[in-house]
Amino acid sequence: MNNFLTQEFTTPIISYFTVVLLLMSILITGSNRLKSIVKFYLLQSSCLVIITLIIGFSINNPETLRIAIITLLGKCIVIPLALNFVIDKSQANKEVVPIISPSTTVLIASALIAFVYGLSMTQNFGRIAYYPGLFNAAISIILIGLLIMISRKKALTQIIGLYVMENGIFALTLDTVFGMPFVVEMGISLDLFIGVLIMGVWTLRIKQSFDSIDVSKLSKLKG
Amino acid sequence: MEIILLILIPFITAILCLLPKNEKQFAPIQISGSLCLLLVVIKLLNNVIKLGVIKSFNNLVYIDAFSGLLILIIGTVSLLVSLYSADYMIKSNEEYSFPLWKLKKFYFLLNIFVLTMLTVVISNNIGLVWVGIEVITLISAFLVGYYNKSTSIEAAWKYIILCSVGIAFAMIGIILCFYAAIHSGGVESLSLNWDYLLSISKKFNPNIIKLAFAFILIGYGTKVGLAPMHSWLPDAYSEAPTPVSALLSGVLLKCSLYSIIRFTIIANESIGAAFTNNMLLFFGMFSIALSVPFIMTQNQIKRLLAYSSLEHIGIIVTGLGIGSPLSIFGAVFHMFNHAITKTLMFFTAGNLSLKFQTKDISKIKSAINIMPFSGTIFLIGALALMGSPPFSVFLSEFYIIRAGILEKHWVISSLFILFSLIIFGAIMYQTMNMTIGNSTEEKNNLREEVSKLGVLALVIPLFIITLLSVWIPAPLFKLLNRSVEIIHGKGIL
Amino acid sequence: MNIETKNIILILSQIIGLLLLSPMVNSVIKKMKGLLQGRKGIPLFQGYYDLTKYFHKETVISDQTSWIFSTTPLIVFSSTLTAGLFVPMFFEIESIGMFGGVILFVYLLSLGRFFMSLAAMEPGSGFCGMASSREMMLSVLIEPVMLLSLIVLCLLSNSTQIPTIITSLVKHDLTFPSISYVLAIFALFIISIAEIGRIPFDNQETHYELTMIHEGMLLEYSGKLLGLMVWANWLKQLIIISLICNLIFPWGIINKFTLISISTGLAFYILKILIISIIITLGETVIAKVRLFRVKDILVTSFAISVLALILVIQELGRVSMP
């Protein structure tokens, strides 16, 4: 199939999905229930997969399919499953009192997005990307991920925050250097999996020794 | 050949460490393993010094003098650690009344830990380096949480979370770098190889490289423990079993630093040294400065050492930031010295806190009378660590200051001396409170204080740092000088 | 006769002169005091009677004491006498220049004082201890001032030899007497009174232990040891007096020895001594002994005076440029 996905054709589609990506991360910041957070994460990942496919075919990169599949497996199946498993194990579904209330977090998140877009306009880092919108979105998603980790108390939410960051990074790779060399891809996704497992283990350990996964209890070591 | 062995030996040791039937059997396996490792390392270094650079496994492995130095550090420290833990881990296991499999787990993870660090320093692919460091984090987290107390779990958790975030940032840096590479006409398949990047780095887009460097510095800086990303460091060090703390501060820091430096070299090639130097200087001095108040008011022996590690990392980074051959020589030399000295300190501190059943400084009294050997060496080690001759730390710090003044960094050098004076005072005060003074407890004789291996573990590093203060052996000097050439372009000679 | 023998003769005669004259001078002062107070006063040779009496008496010393206690009188005696050689009576000895100047003079006196108060600590009697502690306090105040005032005089004549000072005062090319010189002498005079332990600083005749300073230190001495101590004290008194008088009236120091010159010199010398002792006596009769800690104020004042003198000296000599 000779390339019908021209830049003109793909740009709008990509930008739609970009918006979805941003939206998902904002929703994650906004919501309280872990399960729903996981769902949003799932959605975000899956539209990352789609973006992968589109971009991949548009610059007809041979590795597209492989990357897409790995991502699908990792981000849309294994991680959400594992997270859900841990959530069930630790019977902790609701983020009770976050450090920063969801609404404020949302505001901050949008402020961040504004900041990033502004910065990229002045410095136009966007220049380096195929799709400037996606690039900016990626950066903002990374920051939002960090924001989530900062604003929440539950161990799990923090893990999810970390994965949102990973998504951001993934988006970044898509947009700048499509598909890094195979080894790295493998390595990265590998320790995403290891990561999630280990995180799960630690969450459970926290659960059993603090009988809750509320991280704010973990503040004995100071000074 | 050596390279394969280098990877193989720790692996095999790790496997063997799963076999033993009683706790006495770990020591011989572990020690012999790390001895062989050290031998291989020496052989390898010999080649490195002869050939200059070793590349193999179609450019997957790249060993030059600088990685050689790191390998040497890893080999030496891991040997010391094995010597020490032979005695210590048994005692502490008794203290916590852990089952045997805990020990197995410990030794297994220990070897894997070493293994990963080795892969990090010998691999040519910055992506692989990244993966390696991530893996190290995940493994060492288990070692940090070994005792399974609430505090140790907390420490481990913070360690994982913070470091993973840092690593994520590092990833961004790598991506940007890769991008820069392929957009300045680099071949994709090679564009993560360090040597290749270096060769084409002239053509990079400076803005992107700057951004990438910032991300890398923050990212790996978290792992290194540069202020203000250092927050996990004292917790992890204080909660981990002593041998692990020694490895963490002695080696792991250096490995992460190694990857920063590798990247700095590329950045310097493409955008000139000024930018990177300023950033390094800033973070270095900030780390030193931040360590001062915590050391002054510290009341826990291992946290004290942890913060002193923060200071020393600051010193090394400052040395790199000053950016003259001499200062860089000081920095790399300091990497080695700090590794050895800090290991020594952690060991002695471990002995003390095991004897007194507490990490609380105010509860440790008159150690030098109660356990003459460890107490004395603890005092001497503190002096050495604070950089007073005739110990090698003095030399490396001296070179850095000398370079600083030579490069007209008046303020930085003065602050440097001022801070190190305050820290000297604080740490010596704490140390003397712990070691000297009249005691209520009865003396116990040298025999039951430490085993022969324990003695070795303390005497060898002391000997090394004392020797290095008067006589730097030619091979080591070659190694250091070469690494300076690699980092700065020209050596001090 | 050659210079050596001449010097030796002169030195010997100085020694003998000091030894013989010192008891006399003391009793002269006492005599005059007695007359002034309307008593008959003591006979002029009382001093010699006392000494012979001391030398005949049995010596009783405390059983707490050691060799230091019993050798102290000798040391005090000899150090005082040695110091005495530096101060010309009425003839100058060239070779004295070889001995040492004012600094040595002061330090020899303080050597005597050191041993006196050390020995006073030995018997462990409260009175002696108190006395020696007070003596030390006095000496702490005296020494710097004495040095300073003497040094000022040295500067005037650019030499630390007392004979040289005196002779150069006569043939000094400065307008003489310069004010600085007068001030220095004044300071020195006050100090000397303190040095020889007379009213208002100390009272030689008191018999009340708690007020004794010098006498207090001799409390445990008896017999010939006491005799030596007393004699040494009189020697010191004579030396200081002749220092003062020779500085105030620097004339009449002879260096060629004919019968006439010797006799005139001697007569003139005795006259000077008399004048000084009259002044001292008058002072002692009109002034009362001051409280111990008031002594400080007087001596500090004289210190200030000599500093003033120093500054003036520097001004005056500023005109006469030096290398």
Add this chain to the structure above:
Amino acid sequence: MENNILLLEFSILFFIIGALFSLVLGLYSNKLGIYTSSIFAIIAALFSLLSSVNVLLHKNSFKIELPINIPLLTPILSVDPFSAFFIFLISLISISVSIFSIGYLKSESTKTSIPLLVFLYNLFLLSMILLVSANDALLFLIFWESMTLISYGLIISNTSSDESRSAGFIYLLMTHIGSAFLLFLFLIMANYSGSFSFESFHGVYKKMPDNLNLLLFIFALIGFGTKAGLIPLHIWLPEAHPAAPSHISALMSGVMIKTAIYGLLRVTFEFLNPNSYWWGVCLLLVAVSTALVGIIYASQENDIKRLLAYSSIENIGIIFIPISTGIIFYSLRLYDLAAISLVISLFHTLNHSIFKSLLFMASGSVISTTHTRSFSKLGGLIKKMPKTSLFFLIGVLAICAFPPLNGFASEWLIFQNLLALFNTSSNVIKTIGIISASLLGLTGAICIATFIKLFSGIFMAMPRTHLVEYAQESSKSMIFSLFISSSLCLLIGLFPLFTISLICPAASTLINLSQVNSAAFSNNQILHINNTVSGHYSPTLILLLLLSFSFLGFIIPKLVNNKTTTRKDETWSCGISPKAEFEYTPTGFIQPIEVIFSGLHIPKDFYYKWIYLPIYDVLNKFSYKVKTVQSGVVQVYLTYIFIALVISIIWVSL
């Protein structure tokens, strides 16, 4: 020449061997360790003594290369007459101290761990000898620090006492502050000279901007002054000396603090070229006040070793007086006079080393037999330990500068030196010079009172406590070493010119004159200084007179009547049989002087309370404030990372 090199190498070797052997044998048996270390030390010291004397006599100099291999460092020992003088001093003192330590350590062996002590002892001596002959700034620093550390080890050698802990800490901290300044000094000089070897430092001031050498001089003053114990940097001295074993305090006060003099003189005169007499004037003020304050503090002490420590501070002040006059003369280009002043200061350095070590050793033997340092608890020891008391008295006479002992010789010269300031043209210098002369006199007077207090307190009258009962005369070796030192006091006092002729080449190399005209000091064997307010002093003659006159005083009563009897009876104390309670206590003895100086007297802990403590407090408060940053909440830590990231991104985009 060659044999000098050989001798010095031998002595270094012997020190090292002695250290190792004594450590090993000491672990085996204390006694053996003590003997080995002392004997080796004595032999080594003799070797170095010989070589240094050779150098001083023939005014030659030599170099030795050490087996040290580290970048930036030229491992060369070079012994020129100036260093040779200090080697001479070190070896001289260490011989007698080593002899002393044989007996002393045997009596002390219960308290401290002998093997470590003897091991460090030899290393200590070695480090000092290496220090004064180091020819490279980095090498100098290394030896300087090593000396500090070893002495620190010796101070805390009694590890089970809190006193030694605090003392050791203060010592370590203060000396390190000093060393920091030295580090700066050498680094800055190296910047201009291009290397660290002392040759390259010669005349480095020519390459510097103006007045930088003043700054460097101040650095040097602080750096070396800390070690020497200039006020207000002296606070470690009175703590460290009592904590250390007595033979070590003898070495520290006798020799170690003198190495600071060495350093200061070298740096000031060879590298920095004092070019304004104000340096000298200010230093003179510092010196005089140090001497005065030091002795006032000493006078109020009731602890033997603290008293001696304070008197060391006083003497350091006195040593600095001729140094500052030297600087004044040098800056006025009167090089001969400058050289003379240096000779004088070195001469007093030597004398102080001798009698101060004598005093410390003697008090050491008193302390080790009575087990107390506060001499208001003692008394009457002169009957228990007559020999010791005799030597102690000689030491006291020397330190109080009484003719004809060595103390007076140097102090007399210092007076003459101050008078020599009158030959300069500036009125300020004249005034200050003369007034400081009289203040020196004041110092001397207080010194006399102080030492009467000390001596009478220890040795005289009745024992005040039972501690004295079990006291006994100290062992042969101790007595012998005391004898050596005190005879040195006497000999140097009687024949100062020989010593001075040894010192002259040292001073002349420093100022690099061809030679000090030692005629300046002598006028046919009589101490005398040319071209000053003239003065003469002939110790031998004075001794002769004193002896003959005391004979006179002895013979006259005999002539009058030679059959008087002498009887001992108890002290008269108003009819009651005398008790120790009736005695005048040392405190009571000094009280009047205390009262007079209550005006200009600063409380002892002033420096600690008002200079050092506030700095500490500020730091501490600040630290506790900062400490809250590490709050233990992981989210906060994440925020830090976030902030750092944002900042650096902004930095990048700037």
